[in-house]
Amino acid sequence: MRINREKIKKQLTPYALLSLSFILIVLFKVYPILYALWGSFFKRVAGGVMQFAGFENFTMLFKDPDFLNSVWMTLKFSIIITPLQVVLAVGLALLLNRNHVLVRATRTIVYIPVAVNMVVASTIWNLMLNPSSGIINSILNVFAIPSQPFLTSPDQAMYVVMVICCWKGVAYWMMFLLAGLQNINERIYEAGRIDGTNAVTELFLLTLPLLKNPLIFVLISDSMINLFMFVPVYLLTSGGPQGSTNVLMYEAYRSAFKFSNYGRSYAIITVLMFITFIIIGIQFWFLRDKDEPRTNKRFRGVS
Amino acid sequence: MIQTKTRFSVFLNIFYTIIVLVVIAVTLLPVFFAVSSSLRSDAEIFHYATPLSLHTFIPVQLTWDSYSQLFVEYTFWRPVLNSLIVATATVLLGFIVNALAGYAFAKFDFKGKNVLFLIYLFSFMIPFEMIAVPLYKTAEIFNLIDHYSAMVLPMAANGMIVFLYRQFFMDIPDSLMEAATIDGAGKLRTFFQIIVPVSKPVIISASLMLFIKQWDAFLWPMLATTKPAMKVIQVAISEFTLEFTILWNIIFAATVVAILIPACVLLPLQKYYIKGAAASGLKE
Numbered sequence: 200m201r202i203n204r205e206k207i208k209k210q211l212t213p214y215a216l217l218s219l220s221f222i223l224i225v226l227f228k229v230y231p232i233l234y235a236l237w238g239s240f241f242k243r244v245a246g247g248v249m250q251f252a253g254f255e256n257f258t259m260l261f262k263d264p265d266f267l268n269s270v271w272m273t274l275k276f277s278i279i280i281t282p283l284q285v286v287l288a289v290g291l292a293l294l295l296n297r298n299h300v301l302v303r304a305t306r307t308i309v310y311i312p313v314a315v316n317m318v319v320a321s322t323i324w325n326l327m328l329n330p331s332s333g334i335i336n337s338i339l340n341v342f343a344i345p346s347q348p349f350l351t352s353p354d355q356a357m358y359v360v361m362v363i364c365c366w367k368g369v370a371y372w373m374m375f376l377l378a379g380l381q382n383i384n385e386r387i388y389e390a391g392r393i394d395g396t397n398a399v400t401e402l403f404l405l406t407l408p409l410l411k412n413p414l415i416f417v418l419i420s421d422s423m424i425n426l427f428m429f430v431p432v433y434l435l436t437s438g439g440p441q442g443s444t445n446v447l448m449y450e451a452y453r454s455a456f457k458f459s460n461y462g463r464s465y466a467i468i469t470v471l472m473f474i475t476f477i478i479i480g481i482q483f484w485f486l487r488d489k490d491e492p493r494t495n496k497r498f499r500g501v502s
Numbered sequence: 503m504i505q506t507k508t509r510f511s512v513f514l515n516i517f518y519t520i521i522v523l524v525v526i527a528v529t530l531l532p533v534f535f536a537v538s539s540s541l542r543s544d545a546e547i548f549h550y551a552t553p554l555s556l557h558t559f560i561p562v563q564l565t566w567d568s569y570s571q572l573f574v575e576y577t578f579w580r581p582v583l584n585s586l587i588v589a590t591a592t593v594l595l596g597f598i599v600n601a602l603a604g605y606a607f608a609k610f611d612f613k614g615k616n617v618l619f620l621i622y623l624f625s626f627m628i629p630f631e632m633i634a635v636p637l638y639k640t641a642e643i644f645n646l647i648d649h650y651s652a653m654v655l656p657m658a659a660n661g662m663i664v665f666l667y668r669q670f671f672m673d674i675p676d677s678l679m680e681a682a683t684i685d686g687a688g689k690l691r692t693f694f695q696i697i698v699p700v701s702k703p704v705i706i707s708a709s710l711m712l713f714i715k716q717w718d719a720f721l722w723p724m725l726a727t728t729k730p731a732m733k734v735i736q737v738a739i740s741e742f743t744l745e746f747t748i749l750w751n752i753i754f755a756a757t758v759v760a761i762l763i764p765a766c767v768l769l770p771l772q773k774y775y776i777k778g779a780a781a782s783g784l785k786e
Binding site for chain 1: 518522525526528529530531533535536551553554599600603610612615618621627628629632634635636637644655658659689714717720721739740744750754760764768776
């Protein structure tokens with residue numbers, strides 16, 4: 200009898216240890232997702248009652264030019280900035296992968312934007328990019344470039360947001376790639392040099408393939424973050440001028456909290472979720488441990 | 503032959519140095535400009551803004567006025583304090599919740615382990631923005647809006663940090679724990695007396711990550727609180743930007759405060775933060 204109770208207690212221990220975090224994750228991560236999925240099939244009718252609406256929210260969305268514009272803006276933003284950030288991060292990692300006192304000091308400096316929050320970064324850049332008295336225009340003037348309208352121009356606003364995101368984000372991604380570079384054994388390069396590699400072939404045939412895992416991680420995480428880019432748009436452009444920065448996340452926010460149209464907001468979020476799950480699926484597929492028996496053994500529990 | 507080679511490498515070194523200097527300049531420009539502008543009067547910022555001169559960057563008359571105005575007139579101490587409260591509470595709760603989960607995944611075998619671990623991993627891949635709108639409704643249901651707990655609870659459990667703890671705990675030899683079990687210590691006591699004391703590095707990096715995450719939190723605190731007295735620092739700064747009446751030197755002073763406080767925490771512990779971030783990314 201007593202032994203039995205001990206045994207049950209032993210079996211329950213791991214669940215007890217997990218319970219707190221599990222409750223929090225279910226309540227605040229899983230439940231909201233299901234809530235959004237569920238809510239996207241409802242619409243508000245007279246009197247504030249939610250009524251089942253089938254796919255109406257979605258069919259309305261895909262007929263809505265505002266929504267279609269913001270799909271396009273989100274795609275445009277993601278497709279340009281993600282490769283840009285990854286290439287810059289790789290370049291920066293290669294640049295700073297040297298063991299010299301000054302290079303290490305530079306690395307610390309380069310990490311500074313990582314510690315600067317997006318709200319703060321947007322705020323500072325906003326004042327620097329002020330068309331009439333910002334210093335960026337003063338700097339451009341020195342190089343005989345006329346003053347630019349920046350965030351007030353529908354042609355430039357999106358690219359300005361990209362610049363701010365790059366300033367803030369590149370060093371963060373560099374961190375993972377630098378850690379990856381430092382894991383590469385120096386002997387591989389020596390062996391390569393014997394086989395006659397030069398700087399270019401070394402980069403493409405040795406370094407990048409050996410960086411595959413951190414690169415995939417960075418690429419996927421970065422594209423996810425960019426898909427949900429919100430803060431600079433909320434703070435600096437409110438989706439404008441003329442909808443030129445109206446990304447999906449901002450449109451979802453606006454639907455819910457400006458127009459109280461939660462059904463539409465959840466439908467937009469469901470669309471974003473759908474894209475996200477595809478990206479997560481791709482990540483799992485790429486990172487599945489098929490050709491690394493050592494990792495496989497250790498991570499059997501995961502994959 | 504040798505000479506051309508050295509000349510080429512000298513050229514390469516100069517080229518390298520120039521690129522590094524440009525990177526440093528671009529990185530530091532906004533931060534430096536914010537610091538220098540926060541130490542001068544608003545009129546002076548505008549007077550020297552254009553055309554570019556030395557005094558665009560270097561104040562003529564140094565003054566702390568913007569900081570005293572920021573904290574006294576704009577009561578900026580309140581959002582700073584709120585952020586510190588929320589971040590500290592999250593770090594403490596996060597330690598208990600995530601470390602215990604990491605312990606369970608690292609040192610126990612149980613039914614459903616793989617599925618549960620996948621759920622945890624999956625939960626950390628979900629960008630917070632995605633659930634912000636429905637989370638608002640969830641918080642409303644539990645009556646959390648306008649409570650500190652609304653900002654703490656959704657951030658405390660973090661799949662990535664559970665993962666970090668798990669990785670670290672897996673490397674602690676079982677023999678260490680068995681000795682304690684023979685002595686009659688329960689699993690929980692083993693955890694606090696044997697595991698926690700040897701896990702300082704992972705505890706530091708996990709705590710730093712949660713602290714920074716909360717210090718940076720913006721969208722969720724903005725949605726979850728409506729009382730001005732509960733504003734956190736990022737929300738307060740965003741309001742400075744959205745209202746066009748605040749003087750520039752005061753906005754810059756606020757951004758400098760927002761950068762300096764986490765930097766003071768992060769710089770001495772940088773090593774742990776980077777290690778933690780890298781470990782969570784590389785999964786090895």
